Amino acid sequence: MASHAASSGSKLEIRRTFAASRAKVFEAWTRQEALDRWMCRDVASHEVRYLHLDVRPNGRYEIEVKMPEGVTYIGSGVYREVKPPEKLVFTWQWKRSPEKAEASMQAEESVVTVEFFERGDSTEVILTHEQLQTEESRKSHQKGWEGCFDKLAEYLKK
Numbered sequence: 001m002a003s004h005a006a007s008s009g010s011k012l013e014i015r016r017t018f019a020a021s022r023a024k025v026f027e028a029w030t031r032q033e034a035l036d037r038w039m040c041r042d043v044a045s046h047e048v049r050y051l052h053l054d055v056r057p058n059g060r061y062e063i064e065v066k067m068p069e070g071v072t073y074i075g076s077g078v079y080r081e082v083k084p085p086e087k088l089v090f091t092w093q094w095k096r097s098p099e100k101a102e103a104s105m106q107a108e109e110s111v112v113t114v115e116f117f118e119r120g121d122s123t124e125v126i127l128t129h130e131q132l133q134t135e136e137s138r139k140s141h142q143k144g145w146e147g148c149f150d151k152l153a154e155y156l157k158k
Contacts, residue, residue: 010110012129012142016149020156022116025123026085028152029114030055038155040065040075042147056082061090072097080111088114092129108133110141125149 018025028034032053040048040063047066051074054060062076077091093109110131117124127145132138 010130010132010138012127012132012138012145014127014129014142014145014149015124016127016153017119017122017124018153018156019122021121022085022118022123024156025125025152026088026116028155029088030082030084034155035063038151039063039148040144041151042144055079055088077109077112085116087116088112108137 020028028038032050035050035053036048040046045068047064049064051062051064052060053062057079059079059082060076061079062074065073065075067073074095074097076093076095079088079090081087081089090112091109092112110129110133113128113130115126115128117126127149129138129141129145132141
């Protein structure tokens with residue numbers, strides 16, 4: 001189904017319904033084998049790999065995204081809440097290498113909440129990304145999350 005995105009200031013919300021059980025969708029967010037297939041893969045030329053994944057309260061994750069032009073982004077954070085199969089809350093931060101002073105996403109820590117709701121045989125996911133510091137960052141994250149959700153939908157069809 002098509003996504004709906006709304007935002008105000010430093011908050012972004014995306015809703016998407018997936019034709020899969022809540023347990024399967026939640027698992028796609030918490031197992032490295034699944035995440036490797038869809039997270040940050042919205043651009044075909046990205047080389048993506050998880051460096052660390054510990055899905056539990058206070059557990060950390062780290063994901064590396066290499067761009068073809070030689071720039072590498074490292075996304076990292078800490079899981080604040082893990083409530084299977086209902087909810088995930090984690091911090092989100094990007095670091096860029098080589099560093100670029102005007103990079104809007106750099107060193108900005110924000111918070112992502114992902115909620116999973118049963119809708120018959122489907123699952124509605126509501127992603128809320130808060131504490132984004134600029135409108136440019138909000139728009140960039142919206143585009144990225146929507147692309148990730150497209151890849152997640154493809155993954156869940158298999």
